[in-house]
Amino acid sequence: MRTSRWLKLVGLCGVIVLLLATVTNAAVQGELEIFSWWAGDEGPALEALIAMYEEMYPEVTVINATVTGGAGVNAKAVLKTRMLGGDPPDTFQVHAGQELIGTWVVAERMEDLTWLYEEEGWMEVFPADLLDLLSTDEGIWSVPVNIHRSNVLYYIPDNLAQWGVDVPKTWDEFLEIAPKLEAQGVIPLSVGENWTATHLWECVAVSVLGPDKYGQLWDGTLSWKSPEVIEVWELFGRILEYTNPDAPSLSWQQATDMVVNGQAAFNIMGDWASGYMSTTLKLEAGTGYGWAASPGTEGVFIMLSDSFGLPVGCRHRDNAIAWLRMLGSLEGQDTFNPLKGSISARIDSDLTKYNVYLQSAANDWRTNRIVGSLAHGVVANERFMNDFATVMDIFLASKNAEAAANAAEAVAIQAGIGR
Ligand code: GAL
Numbered sequence: 001m002r003t004s005r006w007l008k009l010v011g012l013c014g015v016i017v018l019l020l021a022t023v024t025n026a027a028v029q030g031e032l033e034i035f036s037w038w039a040g041d042e043g044p045a046l047e048a049l050i051a052m053y054e055e056m057y058p059e060v061t062v063i064n065a066t067v068t069g070g071a072g073v074n075a076k077a078v079l080k081t082r083m084l085g086g087d088p089p090d091t092f093q094v095h096a097g098q099e100l101i102g103t104w105v106v107a108e109r110m111e112d113l114t115w116l117y118e119e120e121g122w123m124e125v126f127p128a129d130l131l132d133l134l135s136t137d138e139g140i141w142s143v144p145v146n147i148h149r150s151n152v153l154y155y156i157p158d159n160l161a162q163w164g165v166d167v168p169k170t171w172d173e174f175l176e177i178a179p180k181l182e183a184q185g186v187i188p189l190s191v192g193e194n195w196t197a198t199h200l201w202e203c204v205a206v207s208v209l210g211p212d213k214y215g216q217l218w219d220g221t222l223s224w225k226s227p228e229v230i231e232v233w234e235l236f237g238r239i240l241e242y243t244n245p246d247a248p249s250l251s252w253q254q255a256t257d258m259v260v261n262g263q264a265a266f267n268i269m270g271d272w273a274s275g276y277m278s279t280t281l282k283l284e285a286g287t288g289y290g291w292a293a294s295p296g297t298e299g300v301f302i303m304l305s306d307s308f309g310l311p312v313g314c315r316h317r318d319n320a321i322a323w324l325r326m327l328g329s330l331e332g333q334d335t336f337n338p339l340k341g342s343i344s345a346r347i348d349s350d351l352t353k354y355n356v357y358l359q360s361a362a363n364d365w366r367t368n369r370i371v372g373s374l375a376h377g378v379v380a381n382e383r384f385m386n387d388f389a390t391v392m393d394i395f396l397a398s399k400n401a402e403a404a405a406n407a408a409e410a411v412a413i414q415a416g417i418g419r
Contacts, residue, residue: 035089045340088311099377112139142309146342207296220418224409233401275341384415
């Protein structure tokens with residue numbers, strides 16, 4: 001008798017749960033347009049998330065709208081036209097920090113997601129510093145899907161052994177071994193198109209300035225024309241002497257390929273390159289490819305975080321909210337990140353699902369000094385980023401450190417950096 005009552009009760013609860021799920025999912029139908037630059041080689045992690053969403057919400061047709069081009073250089077231009085033209089996608093990839101806050105939040109084009117964070121208990125599972133990057137006094141503006149590290153030096157261990165060189169811990173060491181590599185017909189450091197030069201620049205800047213002074217560039221207390229910053233450009237110029245001449249025509253993947261193929265000894269890239277080598281090229285982290293902090297940045301973690309937000313006036317709001325809920329969940333993050341080459345933004349992630357590189361990154365994330373990436377939207381808004389690309393072009397052509405420092409100061413003032 002008792003057992004049968006129990007069974008009835010359990011059955012009733014089941015029906016209620018099912019009903020609730022149907023009611024909540026009822027609004028989730030039609031289309032969902034997800035906008036990002038995760039196309040082609042960069043696609044597998046996003047595709048795994050989309051597959052998960054399609055299984056949860058079979059009534060929704062997902063439009064995976066991607067615009068190819070590393071660091072979103074092309075996607076962000078398309079997004080700008082759509083956002084300004086009143087045709088936002090339902091949700092889009094945007095970096096935590098100034099790319100989000102100083103670009104779309106100040107323009108009042110994003111919905112406040114504080115209520116979603118409260119409902120999902122996310123205040124407790126995302127680190128406070130990350131929440132700060134996603135927030136203003138008025139709200140929380142996107143959902144982070146990962147943490148990437150920018151200052152990573154990649155190499156192939158067997159190749160280094162064959163060439164008789166060690167992994168450089170400082171730029172002085174790099175400049176010492178570079179001629180030795182060149183003498184063997186090897187490019188010491190591969191670089192790609194313009195934004196990858198900026199990516200390298202931020203790693204050099206952190207090594208010369210250290211994390212505190214690097215931070216002062218963004219709060220306006222260190223002048224862009226100060227001797228230390230000129231020194232960054234000078235060292236950057238010396239390093240570029242040991243890079244491939246066809247850099248402007250290469251994507252980041254092609255620059256990584258040069259290391260994998262043995263044409264180049266090293267490449268500095270974010271850990272999506274680790275994702276590319278393990279997920280796409282099927283190399284084993286640790287043996288197939290090796291990594292270290294970029295020279296002079298041991299103990300510092302230059303971070304960035306990909307997030308997705310809810311633009312004001314998007315067409316399929318409920319579907320987008322369901323996407324954001326899934327994205328922030330433990331399962332969503334632990335499905336996406338092992339494939340992407342990033343770690344979960346959540347503090348409760350299951351590290352057994354991650355390879356040795358990512359386990360080491362997770363450890364560094366907990367213990368290192370954290371600073372924000374320039375090339376990937378943390379410390380500066382879109383306006384500065386676009387203008388800095390021009391400064392970089394000027395430097396790549398002229399190699400004039402003082403002229404670059406002057407130009408950078410002008411664009412920092414125009415973009416309101418530090419104000
Ligand atoms: C970054 C982004 C990464 C990766 C990379 C290369 O800006 O945060 O997830 O996509 O660009 O395109």
